[in-house]
Amino acid sequence: MAAKVWTGLKSRREYLRRLSIVYSVELRQKIVTELYMRVMSPKQFFGEFGGGSLPRVAKNFERLERTGWLRRVRTEGPGEERRGGVECFYRATELAIFDYDTWPLLPYSLRVAFSWTMRKQLAERWRDAMQKMTFDARRGRHRSCTSALLDRQGWKRVNAATDGVFVSLFEEQADVRLRTAHSGEKPFVATVALLEFESPARGSQPVGPSLVEARTDSLAPFWQRLSKVIADEICMQIVAEANRRMVSAPQFYREFRGELGSVGVEGVRRRFKKLAETSWLAVVDEQSGGRRRGATEYFYRATAPAFGDEDPWEVPASIEDTPSWRVFERFAKLAKEAMRAGTFDARVDRYATWSLLLLDRQGWEKVTAALEELRRLVLAEQERAKARMKKSGEKPIPTTVLLAAFESPKTVTKEP
Helix, strand or coil: CHHHHHHHHHHHHHHHHHHHHHHCCHHHHHHHHHHHHCCECHHHHHHHHECCCHHHHHHHHHHHHHCCCEEEEEEECCCHHHCCCCEEEEEECCCCCCCCCCHHHCCHHHHHHHHHHHHHHHHHHHHHHHHCCCCCCCCCCEEEEEEEEECHHHHHHHHHHHHHHHHHHHHHHHHHHHHHHHHCCCCEEEEEEEEEEECCCCCCCCCCCCCEECCCCCCCCHHHHHHHHHCCHHHHHHHHHHHHCCEEHHHHHHHHHHHCCCCCHHHHHHHHHHHHHCCCEEEEEEEECHHHCCCEEEEEEEEECCCCCCCCCCCCHHHHCCHHHHHHHHHHHHHHHHHHHCCCCCCCCCEEEEEEEEECHHHHHHHHHHHHHHHHHHHHHHHHHHHHHHHHCCCCEEEEEEEEEEECCCCCCCEC
16 A cells, blocks of 8 residues: 555656646647647647747647647648648647646645636636627626535535536537537637635634745746746755745755755755745745854745735726626635635645636537536535534535636737
């Protein structure tokens, strides 16, 4: 059993390294996302989304193929506009996501930063769809933000049902490919969001590690910053320790020297410095004297995002007063409160995803029906939880569930 556990952990760490390959370049994330929906060649991708130059796009396709993220499915040519060349077509083998087994490996502060970034991404997609009038364009679009009091059993049932819907989304997308190949119906891109998280109870104290707010914003994009950490097990361990307590580079080296292999104290110092430069760590104390011999020892803690009072999105009054935007604002407020209180990511089984799907009319109807059924299940589970807690005396879990499905506007701006 111990060997199996170790092997599973090793495979999850390898998956983190593979994720870092996708996250390190924003263009790669776009490639994997789009090619999970449909087969494309580098030339097609560049023509639709840009990416600097065709050679740059092709180079990233090749890197993703070598690391197992893309699979070549066919070649076409030479002939026609290809002349003497051959055009290769690829599909993504999987989505670049944190699964149930990998998510708990992330230190708490990284999970918080990830959730905060995802909230901002969803806000941008929601706002963009409303401004370009696709959000409410299709009949049956779904947007709901439901608050419920659940017990542990109810939480697990809602969580399992949410995961079941997530899996069914991509099964449906596969069915869409088959249907449209025969019907000729033109599919469209939809955004589907599924979130379940714990909200803070009224008057409760913050939970989770005591993080410090980053003093300066890193100039590097979030995903690039994240990729540097998850690709390096020692960086991951440093951040994990800085979540638990104040720690310095010499202290870390003394305590974990036996686990660092050939990495010496200077290698540890460089990692601490880099993590501070990229805003994953912040200096909270300085000490000198004693064995330090005149040198200064810097102590660090893990950082939290800057949860500002103002959100960085603005919408016209015509959008601000609509029911669809009010649903998002309610979710955004509840999510920020939960992140500040530490409850959003306190449970490693919290659910938070948004996905792009290529759907036809039948697929759209099935997806939106699944979300409405899930919303009703949340309310039914609350009633069952009330009855159970009345007998057991178990303390309720304040839970927020956001469900949304809307048509995404066409991408018109190409990446430079």
